[in-house]
Amino acid sequence: MDRMSELPDFIIHKIMSHLSPKKVAQTSILSKRWNYLQTSFPILEFNQNHFMRKGRLTGTGGVLHEKRFVKFVDVTLGRFCRLEYCMEKFRLKVCLFNLKISSRIDEWIRLAVEKEVKEFDISPCRIYNAYRDAVYTLPQTIFSAKLLTTLRLSSCKIEQPSDTLMLCSLKSLTLKGVCINEQMVQKFTSECPLLEDLLICSCWGLKHLRVSKALKLKFIQFHNPSDKLVSVEIIAPSLQVCWLVVNYSSRLCIDMAGCTHLKELHVNGGSFTDQDFHQLILKFPFLEHLYVYKSMLLERIIISSDRLKRLKIRSCPGLKAIHLDTPNLISFSYYLNWIPIAVTNAPYSYWKVSIRPYSDLDTSWFMNLTKFLGVANQIEGLFLSLTLKKISFNLEGVRESFASFRCQVPTLNLSVNVCAGVPFSDYRALLDGLLWSCCPWTLHVTATGEDEHKFLQWLYEELRNRCVNCCNSHNIKCWRHYLKDVKILSTLPMEDWRRKNRKLLNRNDDDLRDVWPINQHVIMSFNLDWVQ
Amino acid sequence: MSKLGQAKRIIFLKTADGQLFEVDEPVAMEFEIVKSFFDENEDAADDTVVPLPNVSAEPLAGIIEFCKAHVEFRANGAAGKDEVKKFNAEYIKEKSNEQLKELILAANYLNIKEMLDFLTETIANRLKNKSVEYVRAFFGIENDFTPQEEEAVRKEYEWAFEGVDED
Structure with missing residues (x-):
């Protein structure tokens, strides 16, 4: 006899837990023992998708598949329930929901609860439009699942029970596209004593979000882009991480005074005034990470904190000034269309700055850029995404304001869109301005199309063939006088470049995608050697 | 048992094919079977040899290598990080299906939870x-x-x- 057959059931179940439901079902045919192992496998996963063939979703084909699916779930679940096992997980995905199947789902949930299920994942989806009006209403039996630790629901309706919830083991609750009212959310948070994670995403029926008496709650993620939401009130003394993704044009009343231990806050939308924003931030003395996105009205960000470590600001179009008194800030990341004024006390922070300007670039733009970057201790990377229209730069205008030519940005990443018909010589002003304000050691330039490739060639020639018969009577001269040498480091397709530089940039994939969309781009990297 | 300043305790393990292994205590205690052996025989002498009649030398050497690395990862606070994943991937890359089977049988007998989690996932990946x-x-x-x-x-x-x- 093969010694592998000595492996105990629980190890084989462990192996099965890493296989797809289909593969698990296939093991039933291996032998009688495996057939039993499959029957007793405590993770029950049913996906109606597996029962459908393409193009046969409606009409008699659909009905037939639905019957097959219902029968399979009935039989499999029935067989499991006759065994002396507890259920680990019950996962159900119904993609062709109608009211007929609804009573079956009720029964399946009842059986799973009886078998002391620990993890529920139910999505009676309505993605096929045949039964658009039908919504599954969750049966009340689910609220008596005492051993349930994880509950994930999507596309269904939750009606509020009059009794107290018995979900005394529930740690994690996820609601996606669920119809729920504010009292029910409040009930979940106040009556599930162990609740730690709460995710509410695109749920309907909520005008107010009220989370109260959630003593163990550590993590909240709330996505509600609807403009019907009026207020958010969270009282959760243990809360560590909070994501609020809300409509960016409607003004929202947010009260999070009861979350004094918050460490990480992501705010997306919300239309804060300066006053609202600063009052909110003041409530969190232990805040270490702050991410602000799409805050349309915000004009000033003033933060004074010796705890703050990471700050990210993105798409806040009205932002004019940033004041940071954050001595322990490690990273500051900024992604916007214009350059604000910055005043900082953040001596150890690394800056990542992405700017995609709308306006034409002129001398004052380059001066603002220089001033903004000038307050940084260290610029880890500067990403500029430019459409080359009108660019002007006059060195005379800046000579008086700045004492010397110096390196500010070790790595400059440039992504350009060339406008047809403009001679490249018009872009000399761009080079003059950028190299003067950044003076990078490494320059990465992305070329997206034919014109951009020509631009690259022009750029390289321009860097190589420098004529220094200028600036003779001035102490501060243009970049041409300081550049000793230029070398091409590499020319790589986008994908290779990203792979090679991932560590260097310490950014994850998504971040980079934001900066440069993937196409058949080429990135050319130059090494610039400056006179010290 | 082992006090501060004292030399690291070594545990002696003897395999089915008669080979003697000397293993650092924290690594040997990853094996539930060894741990319970000493829990049940509290006054066992320091040079007691623990017999492992269901494991032969080759898989045991592999298991010791794995557990040693993971004990160190935990001590360095690297548990769950990329270097652990990298080590695991390297570790399993050269192993044949036969070796993998020997490993899981031995890990099952020795009752090492972390290694069983890893091996069951590896097997599942090979059966996809x-x-x-x-x-x-x-x-x-x-x-x-x-x-x-x-x-x-x-x-x-x-x-x-x-x-x-x-x-």
């Missing part, structure tokens, strides 16, 4: 997209269904054998 016959051969399963029985089971799980889309 493999035929029923391949899986039978891998586990040494003898098909004890009659053709009629097999046909009935196949019919019941028809959906799992159809070329339908994965989700």
Whole structure:
């Protein structure tokens, strides 16, 4: 006899837990023992998708598949329930929901609860439009699942029970596209004593979000882009991480005074005034990470904190000034269309700055850029995404304001869109301005199309063939006088470049995608050697 | 038992094929079977040899290598990080299916939770997209269904054998 057959059931179940439901079902045919192992496998996963063939979703084909699916779930679940096992997980995905199947789902949930299920994942989806009006209403039996630790629901309706919830083991609750009212959310948070994670995403029926008496709650993620939401009130003394993704044009009343231990806050939308924003931030003395996105009205960000470590600001179009008194800030990341004024006390922070300007670039733009970057201790990377229209730069205008030519940005990443018909010589002003304000050691330039490739060639020639018969009577001269040498480091397709530089940039994939969309781009990297 | 300043305690393990292994205490205590041996024999002498009649030298050496690395990862606070994943991937890359089977049998006997988690996942990955016959051969399963029985089971799980889309 093969010694592998000595492996105990629980190890084989462990192996099965890493296989797809289909593969698990296939093991039933291996032998009688495996057939039993499959029957007793405590993770029950049913996906109606597996029962459908393409193009046969409606009409008699659909009905037939639905019957097959219902029968399979009935039989499999029935067989499991006759065994002396507890259920680990019950996962159900119904993609062709109608009211007929609804009573079956009720029964399946009842059986799973009886078998002391620990993890529920139910999505009676309505993605096929045949039964658009039908919504599954969750049966009340689910609220008596005492051993349930994880509950994930999507596309269904939750009606509020009059009794107290018995979900005394529930740690994690996820609601996606669920119809729920504010009292029910409040009930979940106040009556599930162990609740730690709460995710509410695109749920309907909520005008107010009220989370109260959630003593163990550590993590909240709330996505509600609807403009019907009026207020958010969270009282959760243990809360560590909070994501609020809300409509960016409607003004929202947010009260999070009861979350004094918050460490990480992501705010997306919300239309804060300066006053609202600063009052909110003041409530969190232990805040270490702050991410602000799409805050349309915000004009000033003033933060004074010796705890703050990471700050990210993105798409806040009205932002004019940033004041940071954050001595322990490690990273500051900024992604916007214009350059604000910055005043900082953040001596150890690394800056990542992405700017995609709308306006034409002129001398004052380059001066603002220089001033903004000038307050940084260290610029880890500067990403500029430019459409080359009108660019002007006059060195005379800046000579008086700045004492010397110096390196500010070790790595400059440039992504350009060339406008047809403009001679490249018009872009000399761009080079003059950028190299003067950044003076990078490494320059990465992305070329997206034919014109951009020509631009690259022009750029390289321009860097190589420098004529220094200028600036003779001035102490501060243009970049041409300081550049000793230029070398091409590499020319790589986008994908290779990203792979090679991932560590260097310490950014994850998504971040980079934001900066440069993937196409058949080429990135050319130059090494610039400056006179010290 | 081991006090501060004292030399590291060494545990002696003897395999089925008669080989003696000297293992650092924290690594040996990863093996539930060794741990309970000492829990039950509290006054066992320091040079007690723990007999492991169901494990031979080759898989044991592999298991010690794995556990040693993971004990260190935990001590360095690297648990769950990329370097652990990298080590695991390297560790398993050169192992044949036969070696993998020997490892899981030994890890099961020694009762090492972390290693079992890792090995079960590895096995599952190697069985993905493999035929029923391949899986039978891998586990040494003898098909004890009659053709009629097999046909009935196949019919019941028809959906799992159809070329339908994965989700």
